Amino acid sequence: MSNFQPSRPSRQMSASELRLRQKLREKRRKQRQRRRLLLLVVIIIVLIGAVFLVGKLLNTSDKDKPSNAKDSSSQSISSSQSTSAQTDSSASADTSPQSQQTEQNGESSSQSQQMVDVSTTTNTNDWRMILANKNTPLPEGYSPELTTLQDSTLQMQTEAAEAFDQMREAANATGLNLMACSTYRSVERQTELFNAEIEKWKKQGMSQQQAEEKAATVVMIPGCSEHNTGLAVDVGSITNQRVEEDFEKEPEFAWLQQHAAEYGFILRYPKDKQAITGVTYEPWHYRYVGVENAKAIKESGLCLEEYLAGQS
Ligand SMILES: [Zn+2]
Numbered sequence: 001m002s003n004f005q006p007s008r009p010s011r012q013m014s015a016s017e018l019r020l021r022q023k024l025r026e027k028r029r030k031q032r033q034r035r036r037l038l039l040l041v042v043i044i045i046v047l048i049g050a051v052f053l054v055g056k057l058l059n060t061s062d063k064d065k066p067s068n069a070k071d072s073s074s075q076s077i078s079s080s081q082s083t084s085a086q087t088d089s090s091a092s093a094d095t096s097p098q099s100q101q102t103e104q105n106g107e108s109s110s111q112s113q114q115m116v117d118v119s120t121t122t123n124t125n126d127w128r129m130i131l132a133n134k135n136t137p138l139p140e141g142y143s144p145e146l147t148t149l150q151d152s153t154l155q156m157q158t159e160a161a162e163a164f165d166q167m168r169e170a171a172n173a174t175g176l177n178l179m180a181c182s183t184y185r186s187v188e189r190q191t192e193l194f195n196a197e198i199e200k201w202k203k204q205g206m207s208q209q210q211a212e213e214k215a216a217t218v219v220m221i222p223g224c225s226e227h228n229t230g231l232a233v234d235v236g237s238i239t240n241q242r243v244e245e246d247f248e249k250e251p252e253f254a255w256l257q258q259h260a261a262e263y264g265f266i267l268r269y270p271k272d273k274q275a276i277t278g279v280t281y282e283p284w285h286y287r288y289v290g291v292e293n294a295k296a297i298k299e300s301g302l303c304l305e306e307y308l309a310g311q312s
Contacts, residue, residue, distance in 0.1 A: 128159075128264075128290040130229055131308055134216070134278055137223040138187075144230030146184060154183040157230030160264075160288035164233055167263035176252050177238035181284070185227040194219045226268060231288040233265075248283040260286055261294040266304065273303035 132138050144157040150165045164180060171178040185193075197215035198208070206214060219225075226232035234243045237252040247253050260266065268287040269279045287304065289297065297307050 126290065126293065128231065128288065129293060129304075129308065129311075130231070131304065132224055132226050132229050133305065134221055134224045137221070138228055142187075142223075142228070144184070146230060149180055149183070152180055154180050155230070156180075156183045156233060157288070159290075160231045160233075163264045163288055163291075167260065167265065170259065170263070171252065171255050174255065176255055178252050178255070179236055179238060179241070180233050181236040181241050181243055182227065182234035183232070184230040185225065187222050187228050190220065190222040190225050190228055194222055226285070226287055232268065233286050233288075234282075234284045235286055236284060243282075243284040245281065245283060253283055256286065261298040262291065264288050264291040264294045266294050266297050268304060270303060273306075276305050277303050 130138070146155040147158040147161040148155050149161050150168075155161070156164060168178045168180070194215055197219045198211045201211035201214045202208065220227075222228070235252065235256065236243055236247065237250050240247055240250050240252075256265075257267070265286040265288055267283070268285050269277050269282040271281040271283075274280055288294075289304070297304065300307055300310075302310070
């Protein structure tokens, strides 16, 4: 039994074993091929990943530098808008090149620094000195912490709101009736106002482009308005809330001329600076910059654009 039995199956097994081994070998070869392919795919994926990462790293390190370039590109866009704007009534259209000039001066010249002899008292990194004008839109996502004014439903940036409340109290203690007529405006609200102005001019027969250019001379381009900063306030008196030029005849205006700086506010668009601010004289529009800055700016006799140009 032991001789016979194993002999037959062994011959049979060797045949089937051969087939099996062949199959196994083929299987292993295929497995090896698959593994090699998989390895290749993994290497390719890793390589792509590495290239992507390096690219991203290069990009972010670039981003740090051209924040200026980005600003200047948006400036050139808006300045081209303003230079193409019609040269009617408002001082803004023909003055934007000048305000650009002062900006350029600020970058290099020592002349402009001599102009400002109080430069040591102010820090241009001071957030309260943020500039918003038609050449300088606010950074994207700018959103100030807001506080509602006392005796009002209007809101300002918290520190500016506290300063305004103190100023109003001080003025009103002398028998005046200082009040805030317009304060913080979100960029969304500014966009609504701007679009409404465009529609107004289109109804009078202007093309879209003409209407946009005209609107930009009346309403500040969204993101470029000081009211978007939360640091600006249009001041009126109980008897004159119209925010018109005759506010300068009110005793409230005279008081502000004397005392606003003590509370950190400056007259933002003076009569003799229209060519530089690009905005017509607004005796009612005050801007919070902090007490030290306000006093230094008042003493210098410069507007904010000029003063900042002398700082950098
Ligand atoms: Zn205003």
